[in-house]
Amino acid sequence: KIDKNQMHLHCQETPLKDFLHGIVSLYRFNAQERNITLELKEDESLSSDKGKLKVWIDRINFDKVISNLLSNAMKYTFDGGEITVIIGKDEKNATIRVEDTGIGLKEEKTDRLFERFYQGNNSSGLHIEGTGIGLNLCKAFVEMHGGKIKAYNRTDGIKGSCFEVSIPLGNSHLQPGEILEEEDKKEQEITKKKVQANRNFNILIVDDDSEIAQYIKTELSDWYRFERACNGKEGLKMLLTGKYDLVISDVMMPEMDGITMLKNIKSNSNISDIPVILLTSKSEVEHRLEGLRRGADAFLAKPFDMEELHILIDNLVDNVRRIRGKYSGAQGQKAKIEQIQVKGNNDALMERVMKYINTHLADPDLNVEKLTEEVGISRAQLHRKLKEIAGVSAGEFIRNLRLEQAARLIEEGQINITQVAYSVGFNNQTHFSTVFKKHYGMSPSEYAETKRNEK
Incomplete structure (x- = not known):
């Protein structure tokens, strides 16, 4: 699409810290598994207006830029290392730096890293495979936003690399067709109907990571009502004493894990009809198999795409509606x-x-x-x-x-x-x-x- 000029931006004003917080949260699970410290910070240039920096971005496509940079940082940072995302600004641009304590860059000309299909020299001997497409795509999306991206080794005496993105402040650099000030009327009507149809559905998020739960709530609270439990034991108690239409649960949790909670849900006739979505890491194949045996309704690998989660919830909610319509009156006797x-x-x-x-x-x-x-x-x-x-x-x-x-x-x-x-x-x-x-x-x-x- 980019090569054929068929990729079009739909930019809207976005609080940068909140936007990045949501993406960073999705990587905390893998970071914790590997004992990697993952932080989001603001530099001194934002000391006067902390948390208020806003940028005009296409949220879907700019998400791909940050996700790719974080993915690479996770790939090339050893267990026990550090990854820091730093927000800053100057007179004309907002800046985002992704710093790591990984193996650093060996290229003399780091611009080559952004060439399509170029394989970097720094992965030799680490058995890390790549396509040479991700950073090229990052560069294309950043430039479409009127910005720049560059890579260099850290200059603060710590071994590691830094990828820096800068994009212009304001929206004067964008074409009128690239600015999404309000949704299309038809989309607004569809969204309004969805909100009215689904806001009466209660969803329980069971996750010991409060940031993941908050991110889901923030992104989907227009469609559903959410509550959170910190572990499977607390989640099971809430399910048995409250009324919920769907459960989104992590697998690895203290006191009671997601698989054990799932087993208890599906073996209890009071709550066995509640759909359960399990959040797993891509490597947790054994958890997926066990979840299938215990009756999980869906799986989503971390880090997950919020749109995919939304579609998954919608489909399961529609199934609940159909079943309730078909068997209304047959339950609750x-x-x-x-x-x-x-x-x-x-x-x-x-x-x-x-x-x-x-x-x-x-x-x-x-x-x-x-x-x-x-x-x-x-x-x-x-x-x-x-x-x-x-x-x-x-x-x-x-x-x-x-x-x-x-x-x-x-x-x-x-x-x-x-x-x-x-x-x-x-x-x-x-x-x-x-x-x-x-x-x-x-x-x-x-x-x-x-x-x-x-x-």
């Missing part, structure tokens, strides 16, 4: 266990199953073996049928109905919690409290208190 109606070819089987369970719900000896004897099919067949119809195993099906009945009795408040446990087939009060908390995210007494407060 906790208070009507006796009146459960299951439609379809499995009516007869489910009627027998429900009749027996409702009759023997208080019997602590009610188990899968007795249920299979009553309905007249093998344990394997019953397991397969219930997986097909209800999405859980026969054992989980019995346990879930017991807990839902217990929740209804606690909410009614006519008998105490000990009596509730016995009435749904639990002889051991401690065991009842443990499985209840796992299912609802709070103990029976906390559940009772919550329902009293709601009333």
